[in-house]
Amino acid sequence: MRQTRACLRRVVAQHSRHKYLKMKELRKSVCAANRDLERLGLVTLTWGNVSGYDPERKLIVIKPSGVPYASLTPEQMVIVDLDGKVVEGELRPSSDTPTHATLYRNFSGLRGIVHTHSPKATAFCQAARALPCFGTTHADHFHGTVPLARALTPQEVEEDYEGHTGNVIVERFRGLDPLAMPAVLVAHHAPFTWGPSPRKALENAVALEAVAAMALDALRLDPALGPMPAHISEKHYQRKHGPGATYGQAREPQAS
Numbered sequence: 001m002r003q004t005r006a007c008l009r010r011v012v013a014q015h016s017r018h019k020y021l022k023m024k025e026l027r028k029s030v031c032a033a034n035r036d037l038e039r040l041g042l043v044t045l046t047w048g049n050v051s052g053y054d055p056e057r058k059l060i061v062i063k064p065s066g067v068p069y070a071s072l073t074p075e076q077m078v079i080v081d082l083d084g085k086v087v088e089g090e091l092r093p094s095s096d097t098p099t100h101a102t103l104y105r106n107f108s109g110l111r112g113i114v115h116t117h118s119p120k121a122t123a124f125c126q127a128a129r130a131l132p133c134f135g136t137t138h139a140d141h142f143h144g145t146v147p148l149a150r151a152l153t154p155q156e157v158e159e160d161y162e163g164h165t166g167n168v169i170v171e172r173f174r175g176l177d178p179l180a181m182p183a184v185l186v187a188h189h190a191p192f193t194w195g196p197s198p199r200k201a202l203e204n205a206v207a208l209e210a211v212a213a214m215a216l217d218a219l220r221l222d223p224a225l226g227p228m229p230a231h232i233s234e235k236h237y238q239r240k241h242g243p244g245a246t247y248g249q250a251r252e253p254q255a256s
């Protein structure tokens with residue numbers, strides 16, 4: 001009996017250690033992705049944040065509010081639950097935490113979210129314009145038009161601005177697969193991107209800014225420009241993301 005109890009204690013200890021290590025890794029990757037926002041030129045001042053999600057513990061790791069990116073450490077990351085309530089951390093979490101929490105609650109499969117005010121993608125938000133697929137660079141990364149979420153009503157702003165920002169994104173994605181379209185433009189505000197990890201969500205933020213910049217230049221050349229022909233955009237998206245994807249390496253090269 002004593003042996004069984006000792007064995008049980010060992011299993012529980014191993015399990016908690018596993019969870020602790022996973023959380024430690026998540027803190028590190030969320031911190032690194034936040035620091036990279038600045039390095040990649042996606043943020044001005046502290047206008048952006050990255051979070052990560054641990055589905056096992058249903059906890060979100062997010063940037064603390066207002067702390068400069070260069071001085072961020074993994075220990076400073078704030079841990080909140082799916083209601084945005086702080087579970088661990090000395091600092092206040094990012095003010096956008098309720099938006100992140102709403103997205104994790106509603107979109108299963110998300111493990112990382114990035115919010116920036118990157119200038120070119122934000123220009124589309126400010127003009128309240130969705131971002132059509134004008135070329136293969138866009139088609140390689142995003143399946144069709146990057147959607148625009150509507151502006152918040154006065155009541156929504158008054159009631160719960162950040163929570164309702166998440167709600168209008170969820171509303172816009174009714175009938176859409178958030179994993180196939182890992183980005184949204186929020187009208188008059190800025191973009192959010194996401195992915196299966198904080199790193200992938202960051203890559204999607206970089207891609208979104210790059211295709212928005214190209215789209216703005218293309219619209220300057222032709223203000224009446226429409227989306228590119230679907231047979232080309234589909235080819236590009238499917239060869240990278242479809243069931244018969246041929247982009248990249250199928251497996252590690254064999255050692256010779």
Ligand SMILES: [Zn+2]
Nearest residue numbers: 115117189190
């Ligand atoms: Zn914002």
